[in-house]
Every structure is written in C-alpha cells, then in structure tokens.
Amino acid sequence: MTSSLPVSFPLILGSASPRRRELLAQIGLAPDDIVPADIDETPQKSESPRKLAERLAVEKAAALKTAHSDCYILAADTVVALGNRILGKAENTAEARKYLTLLSGRRHKVYSGVSLITPTGTQVSRVVATSVLFKRLSDTDLAAYLSHDEWQGKAGAYAIQGHAARFIKSINGSYSNVVGLPLFETTNMLQGNGYVF
Numbered sequence: 001m002t003s004s005l006p007v008s009f010p011l012i013l014g015s016a017s018p019r020r021r022e023l024l025a026q027i028g029l030a031p032d033d034i035v036p037a038d039i040d041e042t043p044q045k046s047e048s049p050r051k052l053a054e055r056l057a058v059e060k061a062a063a064l065k066t067a068h069s070d071c072y073i074l075a076a077d078t079v080v081a082l083g084n085r086i087l088g089k090a091e092n093t094a095e096a097r098k099y100l101t102l103l104s105g106r107r108h109k110v111y112s113g114v115s116l117i118t119p120t121g122t123q124v125s126r127v128v129a130t131s132v133l134f135k136r137l138s139d140t141d142l143a144a145y146l147s148h149d150e151w152q153g154k155a156g157a158y159a160i161q162g163h164a165a166r167f168i169k170s171i172n173g174s175y176s177n178v179v180g181l182p183l184f185e186t187t188n189m190l191q192g193n194g195y196v197f
C-alpha cells in the first residue's frame with residue numbers, strides 16, 4: 001500500500017545565508033532550491049529596526065516571485081539593534097570592534113523578519129524579537145574575537161552560534177531567531193499556509 005501524504009508545492013529559500021539553510025535542515029526541511037535575493041538593504045530614513053527587518057524580508061521574497069510562481073518562497077532578514085540604532089554587518093575589523101564595544105555589558109535586541117509567499121501569491125510576514133545580554137568585554141576578549149573572521153557577514157558583528165557564545169550571559173526569546181530564522185514561528189507560518197512537512 002502506498003502512503004497518501006499530501007504533496008506540497010516546491011519550497012524556495014530566498015537566502016545566501018548558510019545559517020538559514022542549516023536552521024531549516026534542523027527541523028527536517030530541505031528547500032527544493034536556494035536562490036539568494038539581491039536587494040538594496042539600506043535602511044530608510046528613521047526606519048525602526050523592526051520595520052527594517054520586516055521590509056527586507058518582504059522585499060527578498062517578492063524579488064523571487066516572478067521567477068518562481070507555483071512555489072512557496074521563504075525569505076528572512078536579521079537586524080541587530082541597540083534601542084533604535086541599527087548595527088548592520090561590519091565592513092572591516094575597526095567597525096566590528098566599534099559594534100562589539102557598543103554591545104559590551106549591555107542588552108540589545110535581535111529582530112528577524114520572515115516572509116512567505118504561497119503558490120497562490122499570498123504574502124504573509126512577521127517579525128520576531130529576541131533580547132540578548134552581553135557581558136562586559138575586555139580588551140583581551142575583543143582582540144581574541146577579532147583575530148578570526150567570525151564577525152564577518154553577521155549582523156552586529158557577532159555569531160551567537162560561534163565563539164561569541166562566550167560573551168552571552170542570557171537571552172530572552174528565540175535562539176534560532178538570533179542565528180537568522182525563528183524556527184517555531186517559521187514552522188507555524190509554513191504549516192498555517194498549507195506547506196506540508
């Protein structure tokens with residue numbers, strides 16, 4: 001007898017981030033295709049971190065819609081924020097040092113926007129926030145962290161899933177959200193919109 005599991009439409013992950021692919025794999029999801037969305041990620045004037053994370057996730061998914069009709073398209077964006085100040089990806093070691101010095105001994109928020117386009121063209125989105133508390137970083141901590149390239153390509157110039165875990169006293173909220181994709185909310189979004197897995 002053959003099983004009669006309902007068959008879903010293909011899932012496209014609109015992301016160049018290896019973290020997002022790994023996070024999906026963690027919950028048993030292998031996208032049918034991975035297609036980075038090339039959009040301008042510059043914040044708008046006075047845009048809040050939350051709004052930025054949502055807008056960029058929406059735009060990343062929307063950028064892939066025409067080329068991938070009849071698919072589920074999932075995209076996300078992660079923003080690190082100290083109050084309303086957005087810390088993006090550092091461009092060089094000096095900027096990474098500046099960001100980490102700002103985060104030192106303080107609590108900040110990480111917002112991930114997630115957006116899903118269904119095969120019928122409906123787009124749903126949400127933002128998840130996690131609060132992260134860094135210990136006070138010594139010069140030795142900073143020098144050690146900046147001596148390897150973990151800071152590169154990460155919002156706020158750190159990776160909670162890497163060596164930066166040494167610096168994190170506590171988090172309040174979703175861990176996977178900090179790494180780049182809130183898995184509980186993403187699962188609900190996919191299943192709530194008919195994606196079977």
Ligand SMILES: Cc1cn([C@H]2C[C@H](O)[C@@H](COP(=O)(O)OP(=O)(O)OP(=O)(O)O)O2)c(=O)[nH]c1=O
Nearest residue numbers: 015016017077078154155158159160178179180
């Ligand atoms: C705060 C934090 C961010 N990050 C990463 C997740 C994201 O890859 C990156 C934030 O940049 P994003 O612009 O969200 O993502 P991306 O440019 O890497 O990939 P794409 O836009 O194609 O989806 O920072 C970590 O890996 N660990 C962390 O602790």
